[in-house]
Amino acid sequence: MGRFLSSASLITTATIACSEPPAKVVASSAEEPSGAGKVEQSETSRGGSHEPRFAQGERGAEPPRAASAPMTTNDPSATYRARLVEQIARRSEPWPGERWDPRVLEAMRTVPRHAFVPGVSFSLAYDDMPQPIGNGQTISQPTVVAMMTQALALDRNAKLLEIGTGSGYHAAVVSMLAKEVYTIEIHESLATNARETLESLGYRNVHVRHGDGYAGWPEHAPFDRILLTAAPPTLPDTLVEQLAEGGILVAPVGPAGGLQQLVRYRKHGGKLAEEDLGAVMFVPMVRGE
Ligand code: SAH
Numbered sequence: 001m002g003r004f005l006s007s008a009s010l011i012t013t014a015t016i017a018c019s020e021p022p023a024k025v026v027a028s029s030a031e032e033p034s035g036a037g038k039v040e041q042s043e044t045s046r047g048g049s050h051e052p053r054f055a056q057g058e059r060g061a062e063p064p065r066a067a068s069a070p071m072t073t074n075d076p077s078a079t080y081r082a083r084l085v086e087q088i089a090r091r092s093e094p095w096p097g098e099r100w101d102p103r104v105l106e107a108m109r110t111v112p113r114h115a116f117v118p119g120v121s122f123s124l125a126y127d128d129m130p131q132p133i134g135n136g137q138t139i140s141q142p143t144v145v146a147m148m149t150q151a152l153a154l155d156r157n158a159k160l161l162e163i164g165t166g167s168g169y170h171a172a173v174v175s176m177l178a179k180e181v182y183t184i185e186i187h188e189s190l191a192t193n194a195r196e197t198l199e200s201l202g203y204r205n206v207h208v209r210h211g212d213g214y215a216g217w218p219e220h221a222p223f224d225r226i227l228l229t230a231a232p233p234t235l236p237d238t239l240v241e242q243l244a245e246g247g248i249l250v251a252p253v254g255p256a257g258g259l260q261q262l263v264r265y266r267k268h269g270g271k272l273a274e275e276d277l278g279a280v281m282f283v284p285m286v287r288g289e
Contacts (some may be wrong), residue, residue, distance in 0.1 A: 003195045004177070007209075007215035014028040014120060022187070023207065025106065039181065053078075054228075055223050057285045059128075063118065064216065070112070075112075077114050077126070079121050080123065080125070080126035081108070081109050081110075081113070081126055083126065084108070084112045084113075084126045084128060084142055085105050085108050085109045087128055087143075088100075088105065088108060088110075088128065088142060088143050088146050089105055091143065092135065094127060094147045094150050094151075094230070094276055095151075095277045098150070100150065101179055103230055104146055104149050104177070105146070106176075107149065107174075107176040108142065108145070108146050108173060110176065111169065111173050111176065111203065112141065113125050113139075114126065114128060115200075115201060116167035116168055116169040116194075116197055117131045117139055117167060126142075129141055129144065130174060131165055132203075133190065134190060134193075135187045135189065136283075137166055137187065137283055137285055138166075138283065139166055139167045139169050139170075139191075140166075140169075140170060140229060140282075144280060145173055146173075147262070148227060148250050148262070148275065149170070149173055149174055149177065149228075151248075151250045151262075151277060152174065152225045152227060152248055152250055153248060154175075154177035154178045154225060155177070156177070156179055157179050157224070158177075158179055158224040158225050159178070159179055159180045159182070159223050159225070160174055160178045160180070160181050160182070160222075160224065160226070160227060161181075161182045161216065161217055161220070161223040161226045161227070161242065162181060162182070162183040162228075162229060163180065163183075163184055163213030163226070163227070163228045163230060163239070163285065164183075164185065164186075164213065164228065164229035164230040164283075164285065165183040165184065165185035165208055166185065166190060166194065166229065167193070167194055168183070168194030168195070168198045168203075168206070168208065170229055171198065171206045172198060172203050172206065172229070173185045173192070173204070174225075174227065175203050175205050175268065178205070178289070179205065180205050180207070180220075181205060181206045181207065182207050182209070182220050182223070183206060183207065183208050183209070184208075184209045184211050184212070184216075184217060184232065185209075185210060186210075186211070186212055186213065186286060186288060187210075188191040188210045189255070189261045191208050191209070191210035192210070194208050195208040212287065212288030213228070213230070213285060214232075214236050214239075214285070214287060215238060215239060215288075216221055216236075216238050216239050216241075216242040217242070218242065221241075222242055222243060222245075223242055223243060223244060223247060224244050224246075224247050225246075225247060225248050225250075226239055226242065226243050226247070226249040226250070227250050227251075228249075228251035228252065228285065229282065230252075230253075230282055230283050230285035230286070231251070231252040231253060231254055231260045231280075231283070231284055231285055232251070232253060232284075232285040233253070233256070233284075234253065235249075235251060235253055235255065235263075235272075236285075241268070243265075243267050245268070245270070246266075246267065247266070247267050248264060248265065248266055248267075249264075249267070249272075250262070250263070250265075250277075251263055251265070252280050252281075256284035258281075259275075259279050259280075260279070260282060261276050261278070261279060261280070262277040262279070262280045263276055263277065273284075
């Protein structure tokens with residue numbers, strides 16, 4: 001297998017305000033996520049005794065909500081998550097001129113990232129770094145997940161399409177702030193794993209499809225929000241067509257293996273206005289067979 005790309009890392013601090021020295025906060029673009037073999041197995045995640053569950057009443061027809069989905073009080077991963085969120089919030093602005101939305105931080109504090117990266121310790125799962133998830137793909141750096149989630153400006157009525165399910169973690173985070181989440185993954189085994197993880201944790205408003213995100217999900221279009229977690233060289237027309245009027249699309253756009261720009265697009269009168277949110281590095285959005 002080739003090198004992992006350091007998916008979804010912040011690359012510069014020039015365009016993204018950062019209150020800490022870059023070495024502490026910014027994942028290096030040359031970072032190669034370490035394999036699961038190096039970690040302490042005593043703290044393993046999926047299926048382990050520490051796996052958090054939503055409290056009984058939270059797992060019915062209603063999706064989990066940031067305000068009302070407490071983890072069980074004896075959940076040892078909560079401490080790691082709280083520390084991660086403190087670290088994210090230390091970057092006082094997700095991008096210049098923007099303050100962190102407490103709802104986004106609460107979602108980050110609630111979703112058990114370790115359940116989406118099986119076989120790694122809590123400390124690695126809650127490190128602000130990408131981690132390998134199989135098929136040469138990575139789960140994004142938590143700070144980037146938080147930034148992109150905030151950039152989507154979600155509300156509880158939003159129908160969202162995500163391209164690049166990966167582990168399902170980012171889908172879980174946005175599902176806490178949206179109504180329905182439709183997510184597409186090109187690798188079948190990743191789609192299957194993500195579906196199982198999301199189901200086992202009770203995220204009932206996330207729908208996973210194995211397929212090529214370049215086609216979008218026409219049966220459920222238009223979408224109020226679209227999130228790309230793999231980088232296309234240019235924004236795919238099909239996805240722009242599937243974005244509702246007044247909708248927001250957040251995507252890393254740029255060359256495979258190089259620096260990309262994280263862009264927020266808003267659709268008004270059929271036209272797109274764009275806002276540059278900083279330099280990032282994501283795995284490429286590949287074309288299906
Ligand atoms: N959001 C994920 C991480 C995404 S990594 C998480 O939270 O874990 C990017 C993902 O995009 C990879 O899993 C990759 O397989 C997927 N991908 C790449 N090209 C794609 C395409 N054309 N359609 C759907 N998924 C794609």
